[in-house]
Amino acid sequence: MDVTFRVPEGITLQPAELLYRSAQCKSVRYNSSNEPHDIPGYNDVKRPFDVSDSSNVRHLRVTVDGGGPCQWQLNSLLVSFRIADDVPLVKGKKVIDTSYIFDFGDYGLSDGYGTGRAKVSSGEIIELKTDFFPMVVHHIDNQVDLSLFGGNTGYEQWRRRYKTLDVENINIEPKIHLSKVVVLTPPAIRPGNITATYPNGFSEDITHIYPDYDKLLSMK
16 A cells, blocks of 8 residues: 655654554453453554655555564554644644544554544545644643644544545645644633634634634635
8 A cells, every 4th residue: 555645844744653453463451350351463663754756745655464474464554744843833832743544444543643533435545635724722731732723523524534445545635824823722711711813813712622624714
């Protein structure tokens, strides 16, 4: 399987994380009563992307059938990226990765990495061109997070986790609007709503931690 990632300016692509599972080589887990039970074995591998002829395109050739005595099979693929350290917006903030997950079987990566629940994808090619906006989140303890917001992944149309079996090519081309920053600030008096301030200066209270993605798309 081939994975292609077009890296926008101001973005750092992280090494991919590959999770392989084996039905032959078991691992042991314990339930709440401390009783052991077998689960498929796992092998976690990190792989950097290769540089192509184009300076901003990266490639990764992924082995689906790992073979060997354990007959390792690709179970999940995690592709993550973040705003680069040399972007001025990063200064003084905790930078959080943005991720896509592709599942090829059960017992996938347990942490959703903010991608939402898996949605089924069929076909040999997956093409992804999500719009992302920098989101600065101020916490009540004065910590400031910086991430990329591509919609509330609680909704299916904005999820970034896919369950697939027969894909041969994954092409990811995120569209990053670095100058279109949305800022979330906590209420001055608690309890209260979070305030979202959009790139055009408009502010509104939001009941959850997600700004209005449609508003952001209208400002790109």
